[in-house]
Amino acid sequence: MTLPxxxxxxxxxxxxxxxxxxGAGRSVFLRGLAERRLLARQCPGCSRxxxxxxxxxxxxxxxxxxxxxxxxxxxxxxxxxxxxxxPGQVYEPPYVVAQIRxxxxxxxxxxxxxxxxxxxxxxGLRVEPVWVGDDELDxxxxxxxxxxxxxxxxx
Amino acid sequence: xxxxxxVIGVGQSVQAKRREVTIGALVREAVDEALADAGLGFAxxxxxxxxxxxxxxxxVMNPELYLADxxxxxxxxxxxxxxxxxxxxxxxxxxxxxxAAGLAxxxxxxxxxxxxxxxxxxxxxxxxxxxxxxxxxxxxHFAPVIREYIRRSRAxxxxxxxxxVNHRHNAARNPYAHIxxxxxxxxxxRQSPMLWDPIRYLESCPSSDGSCAIVVTGAELARRSxxxxxxxxxxxxRTETGHFAGRxxxxxxxxxxxxxxxxxxxxxxxxxxxxxxxELYIPYSWYEPMWLENTGLAGEHDGxxxxxxxxxxxxxxxxxxxxxxxxxxxPTGATGLLRFAEAALQVRGLAGEHQVPGARRAVGHxxxxxxxxxxxxxxxxxxxx
Amino acid sequence: MREVxxxxxxxxxxxxxxxxxxxxxxxxxxxxxxxxxxGLTRDDIDFFASGxxxxxxxxxxSYIESLDAVGAWxxxxxxxxxMDAAWAFAEAWAWLQLGEGKTALVYGIGRSSLAADLDxxxxxxxxxxxxxxxxxxRDALAGLQAAALVDAGLTSERQLAEIxxxxxxxxxxxxxxxxxxxxxxxxxxxxxxxxxAAVIVLAAGDTARRxxxxxxxxxxxxxxxxxxxxxxxxxxxxxSTSMAAARAAELAGFSAADVDVAELHTxxxxxxxxxVAALxxxxxxxxxxxxxxxxxPxxxxxxxxxxxxxxxxxDGTAERALAHATNGPALQxxxxxxxxxxxx
Numbered sequence: 089m090t091l092p093x094x095x096x097x098x099x100x101x102x103x104x105x106x107x108x109x110x111g112a113g114r115s116v117f118l119r120g121l122a123e124r125r126l127l128a129r130q131c132p133g134c135s136r137x138x139x140x141x142x143x144x145x146x147x148x149x150x151x152x153x154x155x156x157x158x159x160x161x162x163x164x165x166x167x168x169x170x171x172x173x174x175p176g177q178v179y180e181p182p183y184v185v186a187q188i189r190x191x192x193x194x195x196x197x198x199x200x201x202x203x204x205x206x207x208x209x210x211x212g213l214r215v216e217p218v219w220v221g222d223d224e225l226d227x228x229x230x231x232x233x234x235x236x237x238x239x240x241x242x243x
Numbered sequence: 244x245x246x247x248x249x250v251i252g253v254g255q256s257v258q259a260k261r262r263e264v265t266i267g268a269l270v271r272e273a274v275d276e277a278l279a280d281a282g283l284g285f286a287x288x289x290x291x292x293x294x295x296x297x298x299x300x301x302x303v304m305n306p307e308l309y310l311a312d313x314x315x316x317x318x319x320x321x322x323x324x325x326x327x328x329x330x331x332x333x334x335x336x337x338x339x340x341x342x343a344a345g346l347a348x349x350x351x352x353x354x355x356x357x358x359x360x361x362x363x364x365x366x367x368x369x370x371x372x373x374x375x376x377x378x379x380x381x382x383x384h385f386a387p388v389i390r391e392y393i394r395r396s397r398a399x400x401x402x403x404x405x406x407x408v409n410h411r412h413n414a415a416r417n418p419y420a421h422i423x424x425x426x427x428x429x430x431x432x433r434q435s436p437m438l439w440d441p442i443r444y445l446e447s448c449p450s451s452d453g454s455c456a457i458v459v460t461g462a463e464l465a466r467r468s469x470x471x472x473x474x475x476x477x478x479x480x481r482t483e484t485g486h487f488a489g490r491x492x493x494x495x496x497x498x499x500x501x502x503x504x505x506x507x508x509x510x511x512x513x514x515x516x517x518x519x520x521x522e523l524y525i526p527y528s529w530y531e532p533m534w535l536e537n538t539g540l541a542g543e544h545d546g547x548x549x550x551x552x553x554x555x556x557x558x559x560x561x562x563x564x565x566x567x568x569x570x571x572x573x574p575t576g577a578t579g580l581l582r583f584a585e586a587a588l589q590v591r592g593l594a595g596e597h598q599v600p601g602a603r604r605a606v607g608h609x610x611x612x613x614x615x616x617x618x619x620x621x622x623x624x625x626x627x628x
Numbered sequence: 629m630r631e632v633x634x635x636x637x638x639x640x641x642x643x644x645x646x647x648x649x650x651x652x653x654x655x656x657x658x659x660x661x662x663x664x665x666x667g668l669t670r671d672d673i674d675f676f677a678s679g680x681x682x683x684x685x686x687x688x689x690s691y692i693e694s695l696d697a698v699g700a701w702x703x704x705x706x707x708x709x710x711m712d713a714a715w716a717f718a719e720a721w722a723w724l725q726l727g728e729g730k731t732a733l734v735y736g737i738g739r740s741s742l743a744a745d746l747d748x749x750x751x752x753x754x755x756x757x758x759x760x761x762x763x764x765x766r767d768a769l770a771g772l773q774a775a776a777l778v779d780a781g782l783t784s785e786r787q788l789a790e791i792x793x794x795x796x797x798x799x800x801x802x803x804x805x806x807x808x809x810x811x812x813x814x815x816x817x818x819x820x821x822x823x824x825a826a827v828i829v830l831a832a833g834d835t836a837r838r839x840x841x842x843x844x845x846x847x848x849x850x851x852x853x854x855x856x857x858x859x860x861x862x863x864x865x866x867x868s869t870s871m872a873a874a875r876a877a878e879l880a881g882f883s884a885a886d887v888d889v890a891e892l893h894t895x896x897x898x899x900x901x902x903x904v905a906a907l908x909x910x911x912x913x914x915x916x917x918x919x920x921x922x923x924x925p926x927x928x929x930x931x932x933x934x935x936x937x938x939x940x941x942x943d944g945t946a947e948r949a950l951a952h953a954t955n956g957p958a959l960q961x962x963x964x965x966x967x968x969x970x971x972x
């Protein structure tokens with residue numbers, strides 16, 4: 089009797105579905121995005137302004153104050169250029185992902201920077217948000233399609 | 244610490260895509276080698292600590308359950324630690340704590356990753372609801388931090404390439420390493436594809452399968468072990484919160500505090516001179532100068548000068564990652580323990596072809612999260628005074 | 629061993645599903661409550677340890693978010709287990725033995741409700757090559773163990789129903805009329821999943837005496853794991869629980885037979901008679917808190933057992949208490965903690 093071929097690999101796919109809970113703090117920011125508003129909140133303890141803001145300051149552990157709207161523009165604090173493809177990627181490389189410090193905030197928001205050649209992006213570049221149309225607005229950072237240079241000459 | 248502690252056994256698997264072994268078998272390779280190195284059998288171990296990064300990387304939940312048999316842990320206490328990428332370092336320190344607390348005489352610390360079972364980049368890049376799927380992955384997080392270091396330190400662009408060449412040449416002397424390139428040149432690194440500007444392909448760690456294990460014990464049993472022990476002179480861990488305004492991710496305070504605590508325990512006042520070799524958690528080449536500064540082995544903004552002067556190359560006065568380091572093999576759950584274990588091998592004189600001659604004191608270092616978790620130990624050839 | 633005691637315990641109510649708060653928002657008020665109860669601030673804590681698991685949270689590196697509730701600044705000494713937080717308690721107790729610090733804070737969060745279907749999640753705890761592909765549903769292995777107990781005459785379906793009806797206004801007969809979910813287990817035999825967080829503050833020696841009137845001294849703690857494969861184990865016993873209990877008793881100077889109260893991490897009703905036998909409990913009141921059958925918040929459940937046992941010491945209703953925690957299906961890995969109103 090001949091033995092069967094040994095099995096050396098097998099596929100054992102796992103699928104797991106979850107509910108994601110944004111949380112009270114994050115929800116305030118997300119609801120603002122659905123109205124094209126960038127909302128910030130200030131910690132009464134250390135006076136730092138968070139955007140997006142958690143429900144309480146992670147340094148002071150105090151609840152942060154009520155939300156207020158930021159003008160929306162800011163500057164690139166640091167960035168990288170994603171240059172290679174990978175599974176699940178939505179945008180075609182190369183594209184710039186930046187940490188953006190909105191004017192009025194002390195924390196940074198991560199988002200795309202477009203309408204500028206990647207090699208012309210620099211730390212300190214002044215940027216503004218480009219919002220999606222009404223039909224695409226949502227309680228999500230996708231309400232901002234991307235940030236772009238404020239000065240066309242920078243592009 | 245109530246009396247000195249030591250590492251008396253080190254084992255590891257070859258790092259590579261290991262499609263021909265099960266997870267249990269991969270772990271067992273390191274466990275068997277560590278026990279053999281220590282001259283021990285399973286019955287000599289009193290407790291097991293398991294280090295592993297997110298279970299999503301290979302789809303095995305609570306792997307301490309499945310691996311109880313492979314680790315020889317049946318009938319023993321087992322704890323599975325997870326603190327981001329620093330987990331291997333945290334696990335080694337927790338293992339030492341169990342001995343120091345009098346709860347175990349010999350602890351086996353085991354670490355592994357078998358990322359070939361899943362897709363590592365996907366696991367790290369999965370978008371969350373309500374957010375843009377920027378999908379930058381690990382490098383996409385660290386590249387902007389590197390950019391900020393370069394700006395602050397005014398380091399020339401070739402430093403990263405030089406580190407990559409040093410580590411890959413070092414790996415050629417390490418039979419366990421994943422990527423071994425004795426022939427790698429600066430030009431080849433410079434011309435390799437850009438991944439997350441400024442990080443190029445050949446400046447990045449691979450995703451590897453691999454395992455590592457060490458045996459930690461107290462002084463009395465260490466003195467009886469067949470091969471020289473690596474004595475623990477100082478060990479520390481520190482965590483800092485990630486999300487507050489004004490956090491310095493380039494030179495995080497948690498890393499500085501962690502190293503300072505370990506050096507204080509070890510009686511080290513001038514680390515750059517008193518440390519002979521360092522195994523640092525460098526997943527992207529630029530982290531060498533950054534961590535040299537953060538761990539006090541170089542002054543602020545000066546880390547890149549040590550690289551430039553060839554001081555951190557294998558023949559230099561402060562070799563970094565003689566094993567080839569993370570750039571040459573990155574089984575994430577084991578990577579931290581590998582740094583701690585390689586430091587131990589150096590001071591035991593057992594690092595084979597990648598032995599740094601005369602290494603008496605070494606640093607093993609691990610980092611996790613967005614540079615939030617830090618672990619470091621100082622090991623030496625002699626028992627601490 | 630150094631004298632270490634529980635000086636404070638707090639938990640959030642176990643709710644079927646919290647859809648409002650993120651991890652840090654759930655944990656923060658509980659940390660604040662636990663610290664307030666013993667008059668400490670987070671700056672007074674020398675070591676933090678936590679337990680939670682990504683597969684319940686649905687995100688990689690999920691525990692990092694919980695650190696926002698801890699105030700990890702300036703940098704702290706901290707560690708985490710991707711397990712029930714009872715194992716974080718064990719780590720904190722071990723850390724306090726070192727003499728490097730006087731206080732430790734342990735927190736656990738468990739959210740069973742985020743997973744749409746625990747049948748998708750729990751098979752991942754099994755050998756990925758030989759057992760997980762069989763995709764046993766969430767209660768299947770428990771059903772096998774319960775069946776083994778019934779077949780060996782060590783329990784009966786009626787006894788299981790009695791355990792459940794003790795805490796409910798439902799008769800045993802009504803319970804026995806319900807259909808099986810994994811024979812011989814019925815839906816009411818399964819501890820209901822929920823979401824909650826729990827926090828315990830530990831302190832050493834005189835610090836513990838200063839922080840609370842009646843510290844619950846941790847006299848002994850041990851945990852042991854068995855072989856992974858259910859087919860190789862004697863499912864009618866819990867050898868690891870017995871071993872952990874014996875080792876804890878050596879440290880404690882008294883055994884499970886001597887305790888007034890026992891909080892057992894019973895994920896299913898059948899585990900109560902099994903654990904009572906494995907531990908050798910004699911006159912102990914079992915699960916006065918209601919136990920997991922009143923709510924099972926995943927990776928916080930075992931820590932809550934320790935907290936509830938400690939609470940009985942601290943409020944003077946018990947002199948000696950036992951807490952048990954488990955990890956893995958069908959009681960593969962078990963932890964036993966012995967607490968008393970007096971140090972050794």
